[in-house]
Amino acid sequence: MPxxxxxxxxxxxxxxxxxxxxxxxxxxxxLEIRIMKKMERKKKILIQ
Known part of the structure; x- marks a missing residue:
C-alpha cells in the first residue's frame, strides 16, 4: 500500500x-496508542 x-x-x-x-x-x-489511567498519570507527575 502506498x-x-x-x-x-x-x-x-x-x-x-x-x-x-x-x-x-x-x-x-x-500505530501504538497509550491512554494513561488516573493512577499512572499521578505517578508520572510525581516522578517528573
Missing part, C-alpha cells in the same frame, strides 16, 4: 479521556 493512504479507526472508550492522557507513536509500521 505511503500517504489514510485510514480512520474509531475506538470507543468506557469513559471520557483528556487529550493530555493520550500518547500515540508510529513505530515500525504500527
Amino acid at each position: 505511503r500517504g493512504d489514510r485510514y480512520k479507526l474509531v475506538i470507543e472508550l468506557p469513559e471520557e479521556v483528556e487529550l493530555d492522557k493520550i500518547n500515540a507513536k508510529y513505530r515500525n509500521g504500527v
Whole structure:
C-alpha cells in the first residue's frame, strides 16, 4: 500500500479521556496508542 493512504479507526472508550492522557507513536509500521489511567498519570507527575 502506498505511503500517504489514510485510514480512520474509531475506538470507543468506557469513559471520557483528556487529550493530555493520550500518547500515540508510529513505530515500525504500527500505530501504538497509550491512554494513561488516573493512577499512572499521578505517578508520572510525581516522578517528573
